[in-house]
Amino acid sequence: MTVGVLVFPGSNCDWDTVHALEDLKTECRTIWYTETDLRGLDRVILPGGFAYGDYLRSGALAAHAPVMAALERRVAETALPVLGICNGFQILCERGLLPGALRNNASGQFRCSLETVRVTAAHPLFPGLAAGTLLRLPIAHHEGSYTVPPGGLGALFEQQQVFLQYADADGVVQAYANPNGSVANIAGVSRGSVVGLMPHPERAMESYLGSADGRRLLSSWLEGGMRHGA
Amino acid sequence: MEPSAVGLTEAEYQTIADLLGRQPNDLELGLFGVLWSEHCSYKSSKTLLGWLPHEGPAVVQGPGENAGVVRLNDAWDIAFKVESHNHPSYVEPVQGAATGVGGIIRDIVAMGARPLALADSLRFGLDAASRHLLAGVVTGIGQYGNAIGIPTVTGEASFGHSYRKNPLVNVLCLGIRPTGRTIGAGGARPGDQLILLGQKTGRDGIHGASLLASQDFGAEAETMRPTVQVGDPFMGKLLMEATLAAVASGRLSAVQDLGAAGLTSSIAELCYRSGAGADLWLDRVPCRETGMTPYDIMLSETQERMLLVAAVGEVDDLRRLVDHFEIPFTVIGQVVATDRLTVWFHGERAAEVAPSYLAGACPRRPLAAELSTAVRQPVAADPSPIPLTFEPDWLLQVLAAPDCRDREAIYRQYDSTIQTNTTQGPGHDAAVLRVRGSAEGICLAVSGPGRWAARDAYAGGAGAVSRVIRQLATQAASPLGLTDGINAGNPDRPQEFRALAALLAGIADAARALDTPVTGGNVSLHNETDGEAIWPTAVIGGVGRHFRPLQPYRDAFLRVGERVYLINPDPAPNLGGSVLAGLLGNLGSYPRPDLPRDAACYRFLAEMLRAGIVTASRSVGDGGVLTAIARMAMDSPSRLGVRLFLPADGLGARGFGEGSGQVVVTVGDGERLEGDADRAGVRVLEMGIVVADAAVSLEAGHSYRWDISRLRRAWRGVPGEGEA
């Protein structure tokens, strides 16, 4: 299996992601934003960073990169599993591959911290991560406040598209455990084979880095599969 | 144009005319103006900097290059330096701080090293305007560091009225490069091409270095505002990757970043260090604005630019390599064998001067022969504040004091985990980084206690160095090198110059006694507004080799029953220079460190940590021994606390004095520690025991008890706790 890691000008978690995949003994390749041929890739990660400096709106400029059109086609045609982390999540939302949008944190400040997230809806791409699973994962973002248009939240939950929510240490989704003002504490969402999350699993590969739960999340994603059209 | 318009004195102007054998034209005058400014020439401080020790077994590159370099192990060298961006941050806090971060990163990149970490040291006043400045500076540091993808792994902040109109923003950057890589500014050879890489040049920051950073502030600071520069971390990231790729290709002869005084400084330094000259074709420089004159282009401080130097035959390959990053790449000149820099503009000779005049001939301030001994003399006796009573609220007040308070509100705005090397981040004495593929890691500490230098700059300089080495010692790290960020007042005032000299003498003596060379740094003078100078502030950064970076040594109470000791207790504790003394309204002089005693303590501590005898440690610094203990208690697993036994006599000074060289430790085997200390000639003082009770309690004549939850509320600044 080969995982493609998309790189935009200004991406800065690309090497952390590559290192994490190498730690998991997975073959991977960096894909520059101008590439339009994604054949030969079995999975794609959009890593974190500040693509195009996050100028205009986070992810807005990168969403128009040539590679994104190619990615969109592969998702539509072959249900290519795609994981967007932090800035990658923002890009996927701006491209319309995921519902909703990410706004400035409620504090108006960048925030770097270790948070607890709870798996809300189990997803076929993450075997072993049952609903209710708790993970300790780092966040580091300025625009991570997830939002949906009015009336959109119910549908998101009904369609099992809410993947992760920020929770307290006991796994209870509480207002005070919300680090950025996301609606309903949402930390990650999915649509079909596309999943996005604000926390950085690639930074949580070893307990000496603060948590090894990112290893668990990424290895699960590497094992998970979806039937075409699921 | 008048010499004063570019910041030169009449005497300096005459020296220039004598060197040239003619009157300089306006452009030439501008070039001398920036390069002979205090900021670029170090004319007041260079002779003093000669006092510092620069040699050591780990030193690969001492002062004189863009950054110092020390050897980590057979595979990696570490490049590191601290730099200030004080005046720009006062004028425009967000962009001033952001461009400061960008600048120090480029210094490290220019050494061919990949930046791994940033650290910040901030000094502000206590009024509302200062809080606003601090918020802007923290935003700016985060904005640049976070976006370019370099973690800010440690730092410190401190406060005082003298910083009210002269905030200090010092940022340290550390990078690694493979051993054997020697790229720098000294490798340009005749015939080499000068390639300008990065942002297009605009009229940003003209005279930022010569005027803004080299004169005191007064009302005219307002009118200097149009020179503000904007940082672009996105371009900075592309420039960093392009430069590192160009260095790694082996096709470059030299690299020099463009910082203060832009192209002028960059070209002059490059030529001077390479023993060469250059022809510069200014009309080829890509400009952002129309109608820019040679003067504008030479003096612009537009950020995110780098000068690459390569043989003619390498240029096309380099261009292909750099094209990937989609940033402007332009050949703007070439290196010549003679000591002359000729600036051409549309075929006209706009200026011609010797680079050695620009970069090497600025007259240095002469030193009085007795200065070196004079500044080492004890300062006039300042009554050492020794409190006769002990108030239990002092601990809460000290924890809640601006200099001691929890810094999470600051460091949470910095990405400290990107690059996945941070095994110990902010909130500790020192940061610890792993280096992928190496057993050895990096320990980094930064400290600049201005309060300790307020009355006795020598004590402050020595205390700063000793504190940084102490912080490295709490990780059993071997010190490899130091970088010094000197911040002081107007050197033309005898009192301020003397303070500067005393500060450097203290740094020099401590660096020698603690056997750690200074490999580079930065000097920022003229930190004065309306005649009020800052406390002389030496921001010292220390880099050490960590032997087990995946398991940083702990700094909390971990096991019930372990003994708590103070290693190297101050034999005559007093409150001089301490946080509590400041709160009580009589700051006093910081006691001068007993450097040989400190050195023995740090060696001993490192040995005890490595032998597993000391299980956790914390350096005594701001707030003294009780604050260090409270911090350990607050970081401990819940339900653990400490019971202390101390003599009632002198308890206030023992508990809150900040005398140098002290470390709080826990041990499983107290007798073993005492025996080993005895053999090493180090004094230790047993203070108490770790208990299953979430409080710090103290038996000292009376019984005192502080619940950890209450300590934590005071430390986090919860209103009503610890208010004096």
Place this chain on the structure above:
Amino acid sequence: MRYRIAVEVMLKPAILDPAGQATEGILQQMGFSAEDVRIGKRITVETEADSAAAAEIAGRQMAEKLLANPVMEDFSVSVVAL
């Protein structure tokens, strides 16, 4: 009288606009003819004032004191009666 003040804040012409520069590149990549892209802010404020002129003066003061950063931004103020 009630007025809506609109304050438009733009970076001064000589100040580098990294966001505008990056956006310009993408617009061009998308096939648009796009040059000198500059990004600013528009801030609207509703206020009570005796006249449109007084509302404009108030808007100007708001801009000078808070809404714009005189170090690097210019602003313009417009007013409509509600």
